Amino acid sequence: MPDRPTHVLLDLDGTLTDSAPGIMASLRTAFTETGFPVPDDARLRRFVGPPLGLSLARAALTGDQAEAVVAVYRRELEAGGMYDNSVFDGVTDLLATLRDAGTTLVVATAKPQPLARPIVEHFGLDRYLTGGIDSVFGPAMEGAGEHAGKEKVVARALAASGGDQAGASAVMVGDREHDVHAAAANGIATIGVTWGYGEPGELEQAGAAAVVGSAGELRALLLG
Missing domain, CATH: 1.10.150.240 (Putative phosphatase; domain 2)
Incomplete structure (x- = not known):
């Protein structure tokens, strides 16, 4: 990482x-x-x-x-x-700190993009993203039989943000094994967070580079 x-x-x-x-x-x-x-x-x-x-x-x-x-x-x-949703404790302050430190921030989600963008905007999180609401990436509103791989979403997010260019260093932050696998498919590491929906040990078993239990721990890890 x-x-x-x-x-x-x-x-x-x-x-x-x-x-x-x-x-x-x-x-x-x-x-x-x-x-x-x-x-x-x-x-x-x-x-x-x-x-x-x-x-x-x-x-x-x-x-x-x-x-x-x-x-x-x-x-x-x-x-x-x-x-029927809420922002986790400490996330808003974390995003503000990362933005102010010059970190490029984008969202890469398995939620269909037409649903993800209104949610991010509803909670005002787009103000912290480098490209605003255009920096929220997700799959199209695919049918139930189409299992859009998150690795494709991560690839799009990297390319659009310049994270795939020489000299850039990127990391994924997520709570489930599919976040880790999608990041690995694109050659980047994942920091797992335990406040989400993963089973005990899921992130470690999937190969997360680090696992943190609070927004404060994540901030310290990302900012060094």
Whole structure:
């Protein structure tokens, strides 16, 4: 991991914001309306972060079944569920400090970009990003059967921010194993955060370069 990264790519759900309440409530409604058993809370929390289509496939839903669940889920999110959400303690101050130190800040999320950008803007986090709201990168609003790999999102974020250029040093910050794997696919390290939705040991097992438990620890690690 670089001693003092010039570029920091930030996951959204579970890293910047606690989006579990709205996501889980929307999923409960989606499973109920489509007639499928509603997973318990522990299983529902595992849906937060990874691409939704991938999580539904792991839940053994067929393509048509998953599409039905996704349709209701997105209706609920867009009706207000996506704002049943909050910024984690210390994140705003962390972003301000990193911005003021000259760090290039972008968001790289598995949440569809048309949903991610309004959320970032709603909480005023775009003011800390180097390119404002244009520095929020996510996949298109793909269908349930399309498991858009986060590695492609990370690649786009790196290229758009200049983090893939010679002389730049970049790091990913995220709370789940798919953040670590996506970063590694692009040749960069990940700092894992434990305040999100990962299982105990998940980040370490995935190969995170470091794991921190607070925004203060993350600030110290990023600024050296």
